[in-house]
Amino acid sequence: MTKSQPTGSMDAPLVDRGRRSGTVLRLLVLALILVGVSIAFVIFKEAMNNEFVLGVLGILAMVGIFFIVSSIIGLVEVMPQSRSDEFSGTYLASHPDGILVTDERGRILYANAAYGRLTGATKAANAQSLEALLSKNKEATEALYRLTAALREGRESHEEFRLLKPLGRSSANGSGAHWYRLKARILSSTSHKQSFDVWQLSDITAERDDQERFFRELQNAIDYLDHAPVGFFSAGKKGEIFYLNATLAEWLALDLTKFAPGSMNITDIVAGEGMALIQSVQPGAGQTRTETLDLDLRRANGQSLPVRLVHSVSSMRDGAPGESRTIVLDRPRGEGADGSASAMRFTRFFNNTPMAIASIGGDGKILRINAPFLRLFAGVVSRDDVDRGVTLDVIIHEGARADLMRALAAAKDRQGDIAPIDCRHPGDEVRHVRFYVNAVIDESDEAPEEIAIIYAVETTEQKALETQMAQTQKMNAVGTLAGGIAHDFNNVLTAILLSSDHLLLQARPSDASFADLMEIKRNANRAAVLVRQLLAFSRKQTMRPAVLNLTDVVGDLRMLVDRLISGTNVKLDVQYGRDLWPVRTDLSQFEQVLINLCVNARDAMPSGGQIRIRTRNVSRDEVGGFANARLPNEDFVLVEVSDNGTGIPPEIMDKIFEPFFTTKEVGKGTGLGLSMVYGIVKQSGGYIYPESELGVGTTFRVFLPRFIPEAQPVVQHSSGSATAALSEPQLSASVSEQSASAGTSENVDLTGNSAVVLLVEDEEAVRRGGKRMLETRGYTVHEAGSGTEALEIMEELEGKVDIVVSDVVMPEMDGPSLLRELRKSYPDLKFIFVSGYAEDAFARNLPADAKFGFLPKPFSLKQLAVAVREMLDT
Secondary structure, eight states, X not given: OOSSOOSSOTTSOSEEHHHHHHHHHHHHHHHHHHHHHHHHHHHTSGGGGOHHHHHHHHHHHHHHHHHHHHHHHXXXXXXXXXXXXXXXXXXXXXXSSEEEEEOTTOOEEEEOHHHHHHHXXXXXXXXXXXXXXXXXOHHHHHHHHHHHHHHHTTOOEEEEEEESSOSSSOOTTOSSOEEEEEEEEEEEETXXXXXXXEEEEEEOHHHHHHHHXXXXXXXXXXXXXXTSSSEEEEEOTTSEEEEEOHHHHHHTTOOGGGOOTTSEEHHHHBOTTHHHHHHTOOOOTTOEEEEEEEEEEEOTTSOEEEEEEEEEEEEOTTSOEEEEEEEEEEOOTTOOSSSHHHHHHHHHHHHHSSSEEEEEETTSBEEEEOHHHHHHTTTTOOHHHHHTTOBGGGGSOGGGHHHHHHHHHHHHTTOOOOOOEEEEETTEEEEEEEEEEEEOOSOOSSOTTEEEEEEEEEOHHHHHHHHHHHHHHHHHHHHHHHHHHHHHHHHHHHHHHHHHHHHHHHSOTTSTTHHHHHXXXXXXXXXXXXXXXXXXXXXXXXXXXXXXXHXXXXXXXXXXXXXXXXXXTEEEEEEOOTTOOOEEEEHHHHHHHHHHHHHHHHHTOTTOEEEEEEEEEEOTTTGGGOTTOOOOSSOEEEEEEEEOSSOOOGGGGGGTXXXXXXXXXXXXXXXXXXXXXXXXXXXXXXXXXXEEETTTEEEEEEEEEOOOTTTSXXXXXXXXXXXXXXXXXXXXXXXXXXXXXXXXXXXXXXXXXXXXXXXXXXXXXXXXXHXXXXXXXXXXXXXXXSHHHHHHHHHHTTTOOSEEEEESSOSSSOHHHHHHHHHHHOTTOEEEEEESSOTHHHHTTSOTTOOEEEEESSOOHHHHHHHHHHHHHO
16 A cells, blocks of 8 residues: 555546546537527527517526536436446456556556556556556566567466566565566457457565465475485376485485486386285275385395385275375394394295295185285285185186195195196186195294195296297107108109100100100109108208398299289288398298298188288397297398288197198198298298287298308309309209209200219119110219229229219218218319208318219209219319
8 A cells, every 4th residue: 555645535546537538528518508509599699589589598598507507516417327337447446456448559548546556656647557667677578568469469368577676666565576467358348349458467476475485385395205214205006106205215326316207117116026015905996005015125226125115005986096105114134133133034035035935724725925926826816815815726727726735635744745736827828837835844833724835936938948849849850750751752753753754765755655654754743842842841952042132032022922812802912121131041942931821821811811921120129029939139031921811720830830731621732831931941040930810810920030241151162163152053953943954954965975974872773763864865874882882983993984973871981971082082073962952961061172063852864964964064
């Protein structure tokens, strides 16, 4: 309140130009009346002599004089104000905040008494605009500018600013710094058809003082909590920590300056299995529960801190977990002289052991459990269940309850060496658990009814490894068997093919037996394809590895896959990974992998669907993300072939890679497709994992190791070798390359020109057929049944042999050993190995400068002649 105030009521407006305008209008009307009378007097001057006119003018004069006098004393108003205007004016005049009304040009139209008190104006002449009052303060000027801009945009707004001195000459709050709140809005007048700016000014210094005082008190409370002799933290619904005090941060060696609410979780500071104890505190819906827990916290350096928690958890009305508040009590070493330290030590060991432990009473009830037990059987049993006396059978799968009851009876009888029990997890059929039952020999005063201690360990990972090992051993055994059968069968097929070729050379197409001979050869070639698939599964087929970019491989193969699915309602979707790493594998073999997987995907969608092929890099950091794949910590290139077909039943998933296993109808599949895929991927150093769901589809993931040249140098042979490097597939004539070899032979002279050949083969039928075929081409052939016999023949011929064609696997001395012995006397002797096994199975043991070629079994007469001729020409 100012000391000097205007005369009149304290609530009277300081400036009210609205009332002034009413007085002006009254005077204007009076002047108009006088002017009217004067004009009438002039007009009717001639008629003044008329008594009637004079009477009328007299009456009008009396009415005018009465109106003038009434207007002056306020009895009559020319423009009377409405009752609502009167109420509004009274409200504005008595408002505690300063009210200022200005026109669009900023001229003051109205200011109430409160505005005068706030600004120090004692009369209307002293009232100043806000712009004039606030122009000396930068902060206030900027606030006024923002408010004015908001008004021009038609928006209401408010600002708060601070002045070093109050606006008025004095103030009830002192003469120091003051805070003000200034609001602005637009008031539209329909009668005057214009708008006004209404400003509301408030002194909020006292309010700010209250806020600062509250803030100081809050800071003091936080400071008290931060430096309390106990730790404290609060957490949200998901365990995210929103606050922890400085005491707890010091205990845990955490930097509070780097802590942000929600940046840590309770799991980050709880060591061992203590989290299972915390999660076991579950209040009822809409309730709060407090429990005391002894566990270990984890310091920033990984060390454990033994503590006691007073943990309080609230629950939402729907039963969902709510926020928690926790007091942390430090438990220093040696606390208590009455055995509490040893009890604390036992509790720590009990809750931090890697085994789930429970003590069992004579009636089969669970008496006590540790934290790992709560974690292992989460969702099956809780602390509340144990407090209520739950029995042991709830944690045992129904298939093993009888065995466990027998073990419990043996423990009650205090027997030792009770066999462990393996069973599935009672809450999850996929998981496995092993139980160990030990009898309690010495009764405890704390739990005299205790008869047994049960230890439980999850063996899911171990079972998976055992299953994988058994599957691997079975596949290796089947592969070894398939490889042995293929080797022997190759000799039989080679003899059949050579004999059929010999007969075809002597027969004419018009002969009755010619068609039968062709049928024999055709079926022998079909059998050769089956043998090649068996060798692929056993990982003993011939591989010509080369460095490949799978983007190019998949792109070149896309047209072939499109042809395979043409005529069906199956579409192909290919997504290429960016910047794929190179891999090293056999191009033709890997193409067979993709083709087989795509064909199987097509057959799994009889009603149509989509085949998706995706490629991408998988770094060693991402390997762990494939839960179902057991991969080494390396970089891989991933190829995914997936479909949305019928899926593979879980009961046959473990058999799909076995040879001759197929779900297709008889005559529509040999069962060697996926087994060959498995063998090729494995021989390339990769991994293949299927994932399928009935009615949803199947995905095959092929992981090929990233090729790094420095880590995998290529062994080079001499330039004169028929196979200078293993990545030159054009130098072999395998069964899969018959057409290419046949095309090459058209321009090659296959006659022997009296060249001398030493044919070494332990299989008599193959040796006899090969000798006869080469002799028909003009070669001079000497035959030997073993490596030892071949050395004797070479000695008899005094080394006059142009080329040696030898089997790899033979009794007494195998082919590679024969080559090493012959090179001692004949270092330039040319050599061709013949085998049903892979070339790299023996080539890595040969000298780097050895000259040799390779011919895989089974082979035809033309392939044998081409291989010998090309080797002689090198």
